[in-house]
Amino acid sequence: MPELPEVAALTDFLTEHLTGRRMVRVLPVAISVLKTYDPPLTALAGGEVTAVRRYGKFLDIETGAGVHLVTHLARAGWLHWKDEVPAAPPRPGKGPLALRVTLDSGAGFDLTEAGTQKRLAVYVVRDPQDVPGIARLGPDPLADDFDAARLAALLKDERRQIKGALRDQSLIAGVGNAYSDEILHAAKMSPFKLAASLTPEETLRLHEALRSTLTEAVERSRGVAAGRLKAEKKSGLRVHGRTGEACPVCGDVIREVSFSDSSLQYCPSCQTGGKALADRRLSRLLK
Incomplete structure (x- = not known):
């Protein structure tokens, strides 16, 4: 997408x-x-x-x-x-x-x-x-006035997991499945963490990861012909779509959680204290 x-x-x-x-x-x-x-x-x-x-x-x-x-x-x-x-x-x-x-x-x-x-x-x-x-779009995360305080205000009452909150276009415009994985990896944050539970330090870290990840991706794509943008996006992703590969930061194996119509990827060492997140689809297969 x-x-x-x-x-x-x-x-x-x-x-x-x-x-x-x-x-x-x-x-x-x-x-x-x-x-x-x-x-x-x-x-x-x-x-x-x-x-x-x-x-x-x-x-x-x-x-x-x-x-x-x-x-x-x-x-x-x-x-x-x-x-x-x-x-x-x-x-x-x-x-x-x-x-x-x-x-x-x-x-x-x-x-x-x-x-x-x-x-x-x-x-x-x-x-x-x-x-x-x-x-119904939320604010653009690359807008000049999108600072850490604004992000904190958006998340303070969010009882959802941070992965879902980042993908909600009415909350923050433009972030989808791939870049939410990349942002959370850069922020060293579990995708299952509740958005409202973020500390001020975690919110600041998430804000920095959000802005830097998107800015770097925009700069990589600048000047690339329309027909080559998909390949450029894929080449710049560190965790999304790279299940089973080595994390480029720590070398741990990138894991996946599957849903009915999508999946997320993350690094256990970087994001979840080394713990594997529950994959309900895999759990059903193992029963």
């Missing part, structure tokens, strides 16, 4: 390639991808792109006509840039292509989504705040 650093890099890439160009055609291939009907999709045709912005994990492409094309790539979605869009219109079907945008230069991009669970979403709105997911 693209998270804050990858969406920030896509924002920079699209700012360079879209600003000043006109959208000639915006064609939905998967009907389910379009979540709005007013203004219609045709309102984007002929619109000059004036800005590209990021809201959490949402991409916002603004046109001079005051109409915005907003997308959320969800778990399996991606943006593929094309220097030359095929002249023939795509054929609707069961493939990954969800939406195609063609510019006046002949270039453009496709939005695709792999897998059977179709969650990629596209909105055409006059105000990004009309998108429900944007309207």
Whole structure:
């Protein structure tokens, strides 16, 4: 799933390639991808792109006509840039292509989504705040005013585990499954620790890990072409997706806890005092 650093890099890439160009055609291939009907999709045709912005994990492409094309790539979605869009219109079907945008230069991009669970979403709105997911976003963790005191205020009444709290977009915008693992590893904190139980020192450590992990990921992704961002993300991860490998900090074996639709990775020596966290799915298999 693209998270804050990858969406920030896509924002920079699209700012360079879209600003000043006109959208000639915006064609939905998967009907389910379009979540709005007013203004219609045709309102984007002929619109000059004036800005590209990021809201959490949402991409916002603004046109001079005051109409915005907003997308959320969800778990399996991606943006593929094309220097030359095929002249023939795509054929609707069961493939990954969800939406195609063609510019006046002949270039453009496709939005695709792999897998059977179709969650990629596209909105055409006059105000990004009309998108429900944007309207309920929490603060951006890389904003200038996001200091340790603000993080402490957000977490003080949170009775959830810190892993879940970090992933809640209404609490903090932009952090997903992968970077929450990375942040907690950098903070030397168990993903199962209750968010409200953090001491001032732990909150400060978490804040530093949150900011540094995301900032470093954004810097690694800066200037990387859209097609290479997935590989860049994976190469920079220390624990997420690396079950069974050696922790790059202490050398212990990275462990995993599995859930119904996701998993988390952590280092026991760095984060849990050497103790393995309970994996309920594994426990059921062992009974």
